[in-house]
Amino acid sequence: MEQVKILLNDDEMPRQWYNLAADLPTPMLPPLGPDGQPVTPEKLAPVFPMNLIEQEVSTKRWIDIPDEILQMLALWRPSPLMRARNLEKALGTPARIYYKNEGVSPAGSHKPNTAVAQAWYNKQFGIERLTTETGAGQWGCALAFACSLIGLECKVFMVRISFDQKPFRKLMMGVWGANCIASPSDQTQAGRDILAKMPDTPGSLGMAISEAVEAAVSDSTGKTRYSLGSVLNHVLMHQTVIGLEARTQLKKAGEKQPDVVIGCAGGGSNFAGISFPFVSDKIAGAKIDIVAVEPESCPTLTRGPFVYDHGDVAAMTPLLPMYSLGHAFVPQPIHAGGLRYHGMAPLVSQAVVEGLITPKAYPQLKCYESAVLWARTEGFLPAPETSHAIAAAIDEARKAKETGEEKVILFCWSGHGLMDLAGYDKFFQGKLKDFSLPADELAASLQAVEKFPKAAIRKSGKW
Numbered sequence: 001m002e003q004v005k006i007l008l009n010d011d012e013m014p015r016q017w018y019n020l021a022a023d024l025p026t027p028m029l030p031p032l033g034p035d036g037q038p039v040t041p042e043k044l045a046p047v048f049p050m051n052l053i054e055q056e057v058s059t060k061r062w063i064d065i066p067d068e069i070l071q072m073l074a075l076w077r078p079s080p081l082m083r084a085r086n087l088e089k090a091l092g093t094p095a096r097i098y099y100k101n102e103g104v105s106p107a108g109s110h111k112p113n114t115a116v117a118q119a120w121y122n123k124q125f126g127i128e129r130l131t132t133e134t135g136a137g138q139w140g141c142a143l144a145f146a147c148s149l150i151g152l153e154c155k156v157f158m159v160r161i162s163f164d165q166k167p168f169r170k171l172m173m174g175v176w177g178a179n180c181i182a183s184p185s186d187q188t189q190a191g192r193d194i195l196a197k198m199p200d201t202p203g204s205l206g207m208a209i210s211e212a213v214e215a216a217v218s219d220s221t222g223k224t225r226y227s228l229g230s231v232l233n234h235v236l237m238h239q240t241v242i243g244l245e246a247r248t249q250l251k252k253a254g255e256k257q258p259d260v261v262i263g264c265a266g267g268g269s270n271f272a273g274i275s276f277p278f279v280s281d282k283i284a285g286a287k288i289d290i291v292a293v294e295p296e297s298c299p300t301l302t303r304g305p306f307v308y309d310h311g312d313v314a315a316m317t318p319l320l321p322m323y324s325l326g327h328a329f330v331p332q333p334i335h336a337g338g339l340r341y342h343g344m345a346p347l348v349s350q351a352v353v354e355g356l357i358t359p360k361a362y363p364q365l366k367c368y369e370s371a372v373l374w375a376r377t378e379g380f381l382p383a384p385e386t387s388h389a390i391a392a393a394i395d396e397a398r399k400a401k402e403t404g405e406e407k408v409i410l411f412c413w414s415g416h417g418l419m420d421l422a423g424y425d426k427f428f429q430g431k432l433k434d435f436s437l438p439a440d441e442l443a444a445s446l447q448a449v450e451k452f453p454k455a456a457i458r459k460s461g462k463w
């Protein structure tokens with residue numbers, strides 16, 4: 001019988017998270033406050049607990065995972081590494097396609113990897129309530145699940161368009177005891193201001209972040225903090241269990257290393273999770289292509305500049321050094337809600353500046369076609385975000401067929417699409433279309449960042 005699943009025992013889970021900040025050849029630029037000066041940990045204290053802020057600013061290469069977090073992760077980790085043999089046969093490719101199935105978590109995606117860690121650190125710090133935003137609802141579900149496990153209240157601001165497109169995600173959050181409302185809402189000043197200007201807006205992650213941050217910092221008891229499902233250094237670090245497990249599993253499968261590593265990139269967390277351990281190998285000399293895939297309608301890495309910009313619409317977050325389409329950018333209402341974010345994680349952005357990562361943008365329809373081919377060969381039904389990584393993996397496998405190379409392709413299957421069936425239905429009915437961002441719209445959106453300090457492009461020139 002041909003091996004399909006490469007599994008690890010519970011006790012083979014990584015005991016430490018990997019921090020790419022320790023190994024980047026050029027150091028990261030600091031986040032800046034409203035005065036243009038680097039933000040100190042104390043300034044972030046109303047928003048995040050200090051134990052997570054310490055992780056955020058850490059440049060230590062390895063950070064121990066507390067035993068209680070490992071125990072929670074063991075509910076679904078180590079996740080299986082799977083060989084997509086049926087797809088390989090359907091494509092007739094000599095490539096070997098492996099994927100890390102993160103859809104096996106309780107919430108159905110990679111997001112619980114950081115949700116349980118963040119909820120645990122907040123609880124340790126004496127916090128009683130977390131607020132957050134969610135796009136497609138995967139992150140909201142993940143945090144709702146983690147808060148129920150740990151005993152925290154949870155309030156989720158869900159981007160309006162996804163709230164309407166994916167009503168079952170809200171119901172899932174309710175089962176875990178969380179309160180989920182559509183954003184922009186009338187419950188925060190930021191939400192009311194946005195609604196006054198744009199009553200019919202589909203919402204955006206940038207808007208929902210503004211609301212969730214405001215809801216946390218305005219709690220006078222001091223017992224509420226904000227939790228972010230992507231973008232920040234500590235979030236990306238929590239996700240590196242994906243790539244660390246994959247590295248061990250590939251060895252078990254008899255592979256020396258992958259030739260290509262792929263992840264879809266919204267804020268950058270699942271991409272960082274699968275790729276950062278391999279970015280570290282690349283920095284040490286390995287030859288690996290590392291590909292971040294984003295939607296053509298929200299082309300942050302492929303068309304945005306590397307700038308200082310806010311992470312949210314209401315400019316409540318510090319200025320982050322990142323690729324951005326402008327913090328007020330409202331992407332088209334594509335079904336991959338988790339990829340509708342104007343910015344990109346600073347760690348991913350700096351690795352792109354270095355040339356360690358190649359970004360690619362894919363149109364929505366090609367991604368749905370790939371998702372359907374996947375479901376009809378491999379069976380599992382992917383989330384629309386995940387379909388971007390699948391489309392790129394298929395492209396790589398077809399290239400290998402042309403050249404006859406036995407490439408080893410690894411990608412992150414970031415989540416299942418069982419709550420995203422309305423998107424598939426529209427696709428089959430021919431109601432979905434491709435959106436390419438018009439250049440004048442992008443230029444108008446980027447005007448907002450012109451007044452901010454310039455982000456220096458610093459790179460070693462090695463890649």
Ligand SMILES: Cc1ncc(COP(=O)(O)O)c(C=O)c1O
Nearest residue numbers: 138230266267268269270338415
């Ligand atoms: C299944 C899935 N994949 C990918 C993403 C993109 O997020 P990130 O870039 O942080 O991994 C999301 C975000 O909601 C998601 O739900």
